Amino acid sequence: MPLLAIDIGNTRLKWALYATTEPGAAPLAQGAEFLENIDKLADGAWAQLAPPDRMLGCCVAADAVKRRVEEQMEELWDIPAHWVVSSGAEAGVSNGYDHPTRLGADRWVAMIGARQRVLVAGAARPAVVVMVGTAVTVEALDADGHFLGGLILPGHGIMLRALESGTAGLHVPTGEVREFPTNTSDALTSGGTFAIAGAIERMVQHLRRRSGTDPVCIMTGGAGWKMAPHLLEGFELVESLIFDGLLVIARSRAAAQ
Numbered sequence: 730m731p732l733l734a735i736d737i738g739n740t741r742l743k744w745a746l747y748a749t750t751e752p753g754a755a756p757l758a759q760g761a762e763f764l765e766n767i768d769k770l771a772d773g774a775w776a777q778l779a780p781p782d783r784m785l786g787c788c789v790a791a792d793a794v795k796r797r798v799e800e801q802m803e804e805l806w807d808i809p810a811h812w813v814v815s816s817g818a819e820a821g822v823s824n825g826y827d828h829p830t831r832l833g834a835d836r837w838v839a840m841i842g843a844r845q846r847v848l849v850a851g852a853a854r855p856a857v858v859v860m861v862g863t864a865v866t867v868e869a870l871d872a873d874g875h876f877l878g879g880l881i882l883p884g885h886g887i888m889l890r891a892l893e894s895g896t897a898g899l900h901v902p903t904g905e906v907r908e909f910p911t912n913t914s915d916a917l918t919s920g921g922t923f924a925i926a927g928a929i930e931r932m933v934q935h936l937r938r939r940s941g942t943d944p945v946c947i948m949t950g951g952a953g954w955k956m957a958p959h960l961l962e963g964f965e966l967v968e969s970l971i972f973d974g975l976l977v978i979a980r981s982r983a984a985a986q
């Protein structure tokens with residue numbers, strides 16, 4: 730029962746083809762495309778795939794992007810596109826958002842993937858789940874799998890572009906992350922990195938105070954590797970977190986049928 734899993738963010742579409750929904754299954758094939766290239770998927774990366782017989786995705790990009798992806802699928806396969814919508818509860822995670830359906834589907838799916846990793850590792854513990862993509866999100870899950878709330882902040886690229894467009898003198902190449910930056914490039918790169926690191930550390934503190942125990946810390950997203958060396962807390966970098974979450978959801982929905 731090959732499953733095509735798709736994660737559409739504001740910068741890139743990531744996809745992976747799985748033979749089964751077993752936890753930890755390695756994908757048969759996977760790839761990523763910038764959104765400007767998604768109209769070539771049917772003629773390119775997807776052309777040679779073993780045909781999937783189901784698809785499950787999450788999308789936080791515009792509806793027009795989602796439709797373009799559905800068109801690429803229709804060119805090759807006769808399967809419906811199923812997109813996850815955040816809800817009050819799914820696959821063992823409950824949603825504390827004021828309006829559960831307004832929570833970004835990528836955030837919801839990542840938390841469902843993280844919750845499974847926490848439970849597979851042993852006793853139920855609270856978790857901080859960080860995604861570093863176009864934007865950065867920092868979520869708090871309690872030991873019962875309840876989403877307490879989360880932060881949204883600009884990613885590296887948006888921070889730099891905002892500073893460039895809002896000032897006269899900040900047009901410089903990318904710099905290095907330094908504790909004490911001594912040039913404009915390093916000051917900007919370090920400022921962005923430590924802004925994100927600071928937000929993450931605060932959420933870890935908040936959750937530790939709220940739950941009285943050390944949370945599990947999990948990070949994912951295209952720019953996660955940039956942040957990993959600069960965090961005080963021990964974060965596990967899990968590239969496949971959204972796909973893990975999509976597999977959990979696919980399995981739990983199939984079991985409920």
Ligand SMILES: Nc1ncnc2c1ncn2[C@@H]1O[C@H](COP(=O)(O)OP(=O)(O)O)[C@@H](O)[C@H]1O
Binds near residue numbers: 739862
């Ligand atoms: N090789 C790379 N290709 C694309 N993005 C990269 C790469 N390396 C780092 N990045 C960073 O990752 C971000 C995109 O991450 P991604 O998780 O795909 O974002 P989104 O889910 O918002 O589309 C970019 O904003 C960029 O800063």
Ligand SMILES: CC(C)(COP(=O)(O)O)[C@@H](O)C(=O)NCCC(=O)O
Binds near residue numbers: 865
């Ligand atoms: C926060 C996000 C923009 C993150 O998008 P990304 O960086 O993954 O492209 C996305 O999850 C979103 O549009 N969320 C809806 C608003 C919310 O979650 O409250």
Ligand SMILES: [K+]
Binds near residue numbers: 738835
């Ligand atoms: K994303």
